[in-house]
Amino acid sequence: MFEYEIEEAGVESLRLVLKMIESLCDCEIPIPFGEAQQQVEHIYHKYGDGPTTAMITGAARKRNIPVSKGPAGFTILGYGKNQKRISAAISQHTSCISVDIACDKDYMKQFLESAYLPVPDGRLTQEESELLLIAEQLGYPLVTKPFNGNQGRNVTCGIKNFEELLIGFRSAAEISKSVIIEKEIIGYDHRILVIGNKFIAASLRQPASVVGDGVSTISELVETENLSPLRGNGHENVLTKISLDDVTELHLQKQGLHVSFVPASGQQIFLRATANLSTGGTAEDVTDVIHPSNILVAEKASKVIGLDICGIDVISPDITRPFTENGGAIIEVNAAPGLRMHKYPSKGEPRDVGEPIIDLMFKKDDEGRIPIIAITGTNGKTTTTRLMAHTAAYAGYTVGFTSTDGVYVGNERIKTGDCSGPQSARTILQDTTVDFAVLECARGGIIRSGLGFDQCDIAIVTNVAADHLGLKDIYTVEDLAAVKAVVPCSAKKEGWAILNAGNEYAYRMKDMVKCKVALFCSDENNTYLQEHMTNGGSAVYADSHLNVFIYDGTHKIHVFNMKEAPVTRNGKAEFMNENLLPVVLAAYFSGIDTEKIALALKSFIPSAEHTPGRINEFEINGINVIIDYAHNPHGLRALAGYLKHIPEKKTGIITVPGDRRDHDIIEFGEIAASMYDHIIIRFDRDMRGRSEESITELLGQGIRNIKHGFEYQVIADTQSAIHHAVEKAEKGSYVIVCADDAIHTLKITQKVALLYQD
Structure with missing residues (x-):
């Protein structure tokens, strides 16, 4: 385990260390340490920020403004619609036409001359035949430089005769067809940094x-x-x-x-x-000694050219005296000026020049953020995410959210698939239209790459139960809880962690976070809930009549009755009740009015489109078909809690992902046996390392543990299994399909339904 600043450099370090170890194990001479170090340094500098960008991003982080890398390597400061973009010392507010003027030395000079600012006399030419005449007009000493050059490339100074002029012209012409010939200003080279038309720093540069x-x-x-x-x-x-x-x-x-x-x-x-x-070259800081009138000249030059961030090069015999007295002049105005000479002078006081750039881009106390609600847990994450996104959208926000079935911006799904990882989160946070983010955070993404954000405003933990144990070094529920706790631990100090008081593992996270803690529970008599509220803690809960109340630490606020929210199936889907409660509190903490929260949740209609795999109900040939995402014991028990309200006979079409432990698969079979009158075992397209025979045997063992002698069927193909169940079931009965890939299973179910349409 090791820490890195640049991921690519960290990966390269690990690769080289493994290579060294392998060489030693094979009794071979490993790569020399110095050579390995050079390779890592090369990668570090290739992918890391340059000094200028690092100064700006460092200043941003000091103000708690998030920093990330966007497409094509551009640096993004902030999130969503409040983000700003930079490329070195060019901001998104830098005028393109001003950059064009600054890059065209002839245009730049004409603009400065029009404002009567001091510039050296000069000419622009493409012809060697004109050099003699220009030299006679200007007089020696002269300077030649490329018309569109930068960083002093192919500039020749101190030209004292025609032979040197010809050499200087030809050198500049290697870069630019047009060459500037100017009267040389006698003095020292200075760089003046102006940001937002205000003088910031000055350096005396030495070759x-x-x-x-x-x-x-x-x-x-x-x-x-x-x-x-x-x-x-x-x-x-x-x-x-x-x-x-x-x-x-x-x-x-x-x-x-x-x-x-x-x-x-x-x-x-x-x-x-x-x-x-x-x-x-080197630089000496002269910020404190530059003459005030010279500062006014530099600030005026920045306004004339129109650059928000610019470096003005001046030659002056003495920067402490006005240019008008000693013949000093502006020789260039640069867009995207380098900042390192000011931050790291060879002599004099360092200047934090990144800070004024951030102050220019962001108003005081503006951190460039948008509200972020991060949601994790074993079951219920996606439904909670969708309910939260719907509520925020109802309140007028442009919402971006990620989930196990896609990435959504507004009402549009921009990507399909399991998108509950950090890359999907970054997609939302780098979208310039989004002003409210709801991010589902699954364990896989956390283990692989952490979170796609530095901190959230509100974190919700729905529950923690056995799932995917034995994978990625997560062997116990305690291990899993430690991974899930990364999300509430990311909530900012003044933010909230909303934890499930009815789940021991989620509740214990209250002792790990640094933010404020609120609890939710569908049982108002829960001991943890009552103790928390007695101590003045915030909470949301439902009473015995399913009335939802927010407790804000001093008094309770009635929101609505859960039965009014369609997602709860008239309050019978207890696990949906659990999904709904933290959304009420998160919306309240986000400043959304309770009346609007109630209206939003009442308007959320569960369907295959809005909540794929969350009790999606169909009627096929007189048979009620339910598709649900129950893919682990905890989720199946939750589904059983809803199905117990249905008296009709029920056929269960079950399977489990192959990467579950034997014990988990057996337990799944036991729960299924207690729920269903008939059972059909099917198989996913991806068996995740197990054979069909192994899954059948373990599920069958679980079924027999509960109902000895119970007969079940094995129909491997999902479509065939659904068609068979619908064909054989009694009219009015139920067929329940447990789906790991809900969207795929929904499509198959629709195909079966078409078979019965005349």
């Missing part, structure tokens, strides 16, 4: 350099400097490694030097003319 020791060559000094843990490739670290390329060699030549030169001790050698961090 890549080395300091001699009297022994080492420039090449050796660079090699030593690149070993610094602060330097990395590209933007992956605080500083970028220095490259000894053609630009470096040319700059050294201008100084009469070469890479094999040995500088004197303490002698500083500059390796480039430009001071970009991306080429190995």
Whole structure:
């Protein structure tokens, strides 16, 4: 067990460790540790955030704004309709036309000149034949740079004659057909960061350099400097490694030097003319000394170009004096400015420049969240999820919810299948139309990948009972409860965990959570419930007449009678009563009026479409057919509680998933024997590792334990089993089909029904 920041790097670490162990077991030499470490670091930097993004997401987390990776690697801050998107230092509010202006150096200059902001005199050309005339007009020294370049690439400074101008022009032309030629401003390179048209920070940038020791060559000094843990490739670290390329060699030549030169001790050698961090430069914070009038110039430039986040490059002999006094000028306005020079200056005070970007995107106290109701338990999760989603939608929200039968946004199912895991949750939370999320959280997804959210407002635990035991290292109900408890433990401190007082395992979770605890129970005399309310705890319960009451800690509020909710089958489906109660309380905690809650639950009509596999009733050839999702002993007992109100004869078509323990399958057969007058054993399409003979034997053993000598049938095919049961059953009797895949079974049942239509 180990912790990681980047999942891909964690997986790579595990893969390499296993490879090392296998090599040792085979008496082979394992991969060297240093090589393995480099591989992990490569993966880490490939999938991790760069310094700029990390500063922004770090500031977001400080304000409790959720952070996630969206499609195509874009970073998403917040959930649902309240989310914002960023790409490095470009926000979703950054104007596209402003970025275009900033990226077009000629347009940018024209905009700045129109506002009478200081810019160097210059020309744009594509022709070498025009260079001489331009040089005469501007006068040396000059600077050449690509029209659409960035990060100081192929920029040549300090041009003093035509030969150097020609070399600089051709270098810039390698990147851009059009080349900018400007009068060089004498001074130091500065970057001014402006966010929301307000000055935030300023840095004095210095080109890549080395300091001699009297022994080492420039090449050796660079090699030593690149070993610094602060330097990395590209933007992956605080500083970028220095490259000894053609630009470096040319700059050294201008100084009469070469890479094999040995500088004197303490002698500083500059390796480039430009001071970009991306080429190995360093930065010194000068935020506190920049002249106020220069701040006004930078803020005005950001308004003129129209960027919400921008880095303004200026050359000035002295940033503490106004540009008007010393000839300082703006040479570029950059969209998506790098932030690392401000957060990690080589000298001076670090600036938390991610925070003002978050403050620009989110108002004070806005965490970018939407209400999240997370629902877990062994049985009843999906029905509870659907009831909650329906109630929130009735109250006017655009609801997104996940369940074992699909992902839904509004009234549309956007994906079909078992979608009760974290990826489906992320789908809902990254949907820009959703303003209320209801998320079913099954054990499989929790074990595999945790939750798809960092915290929820309300967590509901319907119950915990034996199911899927023996899988994924979950061997006992206590183990299972520990997994389910992850959900209520994710409720935020001021949120709620709504726990079933009638289920010991769910109730015990009250001692594990850090949020507020509320209880629900269909038995108002439940000891835990009464004790909780006596101590001023919130709860929801039903009295002996099935009247539903909310207790808010001081007084009780009548909501409605359970019989009025169609999903309860006139109150006879006791497990549906249990599903309904926590929804009442969760809706109340969500600020929905009790009258609206009652109307919503009264309007929820159970059907194969709205609640697939939850007591779906049909009439086929005079026979009442029920499809239900009862696939474990606890669920089958709950179904039995409803069927006991039906006096007619009942035929049960049963099966169990093959990945259940022998004991569970036998118990399922025992419960079925106590419920049904006739039993047919069928099989799922996916046997999950068991043979038909094994399932038949274990179910048969359970049946015989209750009814010795009881005869049952085995009809493997589901459609044949349903057709046979309908054909043989007495008119008015019931055929109950237990379905692990409810939607598939419903389709089969509809096919059988068509056989009897004339």
